[in-house]
Amino acid sequence: MSHFAHARVDLDAISDNARLLRERAGGTPFMGVVKADGYGHGVIPAARALMAGGATWLGTALIREALELRRAGITVPVLAWIIPPGEPVAEAIEADIDLGVSDRATLDAVVAEARRLGRTARVQLKADTGLNRGGASPADWSALVEAAARAEDEGRVRVSGVWSHFACSDEPGHPSIALQLSQFHEALEVADKAGLSPEVRHIANSAALLTLPEARFDLVRGGIASYGLCPIPGLTVPGLRPAMTLYSRIALTKRVPAGSGVSYGHRYVTDKETTLALVPLGYADGVPRAASNKGPVLLGGRSRVIAGTVCMDQFVLDVGDDEVRAGDHAVLFGDPAEHPDTPTAEDWARILDTIPYEIVTRVGPRVPREYVGDLA
Ligand SMILES: Cc1ncc(COP(=O)(O)O)c(C=O)c1O
Structure with missing residues (x-):
């Protein structure tokens, strides 16, 4: 690719990951979670790859994300679970989107729209079993x-x-897990006694589907692991492949003397004469500014650390006396199977004290996605 930078997304990795996760979950039906533009991978290509891997449901946060799936002709059941007042509930009902409902006000709004349209809305009631975020409290x-x-x-x-x-x-083993499971069983019993007969009961995200067979119920929701990243630090899931590789071309190289302060604030100073290489990606593209003097980047067959401050559109690498030229490719994160020194999104997360979700979802709209694999 000739772009200044691009995020290569391997769609076969996403479908293979979904297949592997379904097997890990004992064949339990699988919801591919594609909110936030498919965790930064591109919502429609990611959704299609997940379906090719056996996902029979898709999950989004917002109704507008679910509607985008329908507009692309995707007809599988879709659940959207954050419904602030004013969201396009009527459109969702007409598009047969399942609506995650956590409270009476939202239920009443959905019922009112269904009545007005003369339709039956599909609703999934959410119980708060201890996260104290969405869901109805006990x-x-x-x-x-x-x-x-x-x-x-x-x-x-x-x-x-x-x-x-x-x-x-x-x-795994956190005491809240068992408490939440038992609270979920109670919530299901209440629903059962009220005469409800839901098609699907579900609580497991990637971490739970990997570690908690008792949390499978009728459906598991696989987000981050579908994209080949593990939600549990230190856990290796054999066969899972990171789908996204973030590349950049080197824009410029220059020799500078010892004692040169580099980038804003001169927070990096060269200790000898050296070559600096300019990478045209910055915090506007999702490279966190907190990665200044910390972020790992593969360039010229070696992993290096960002030199100095990450700017809006660029950062610098100190490559010493290595032969690096404008136009060479740097890899910020990807799959170590391609080169053992390739940093992973998990590495970035560990170094920056965050989670890999934040690393991949942050890759900005200025970075073109390039799709590869048989499904591309
Ligand atoms: C309600 C809900 N279900 C499932 C998921 C998927 O989680 P994960 O990406 O950890 O699999 C998320 C993501 O945060 C979520 O908010």
Whole structure:
């Protein structure tokens, strides 16, 4: 590719990962999570690759993300789970999108739109089992379930799912996991007693589907692991392949003497005469400014560390006396199977005290995605 930089996305890796995760989850039906532009990989190509790997559901945060899937002609069941007031609920109902509902106000808004349209809305009730984020708290759960059951009797909604989300599934053995599972069982019992018969009950994200067979229920939701990144630091999942490689061309090289301060603030100073190589990616492209003097980059067959401050559009590498030229490719992160010194998104996350999700979802719109693999 001739771009100044690009994110290469291997669609076969995404479909192979989905297939592998489904097997790891004992064949439990699989929801591919494609929110945030498919974790930065591109929502439509990622969705198609996940479906090729056996995903029979897709999950998004926002209705508008789910509608984008429908506009691309994707007809599998889709769940959208963050519905602030004013979101296009009517369009979602007409597009047969399952709506994640956590409270009475949202349920009432969905019922009102369904009545106005003369349609039955598909609703998945979300129980807060201990994350204390979305979902109905245990104190409000019965009332939400009963209101949904009445709306179902009226034909205004079909309660297609009951679901929840873990707080600490990336810390296997964390005491909250068992508590959340038992709270989820209670929530399901309440729904059952109210006469609801959801098609799918689900709570497992990538970390849970990898480590908690008892959390599988009828569906598992695979996000980060589908893209080949492990949510549990230190855990290796044999066969999982990182789908995204972030490349940049070197824009410029120059020799500078010892004692040269590099980039804003001169937070890096050369200790000898050396070659500096300019990489035309910056924090506007998703390279965190916190990676100044820290981020690892493969260039000329060696892993190097960013020299000085990451700017909006560029940063610098000190390559010593190595032969590096304008036009050479640098790799910020990718798959070590291609070169053993390739940094991974997990490496970036560890070095920057964050999670690999943040590294891949941050890659900005200025960076073209290049799709490869048989599915491209
Ligand atoms: C509600 C919900 N389910 C599933 C996922 C997928 O999680 P993961 O990427 O850890 O598999 C997310 C992502 O954060 C989420 O918010």
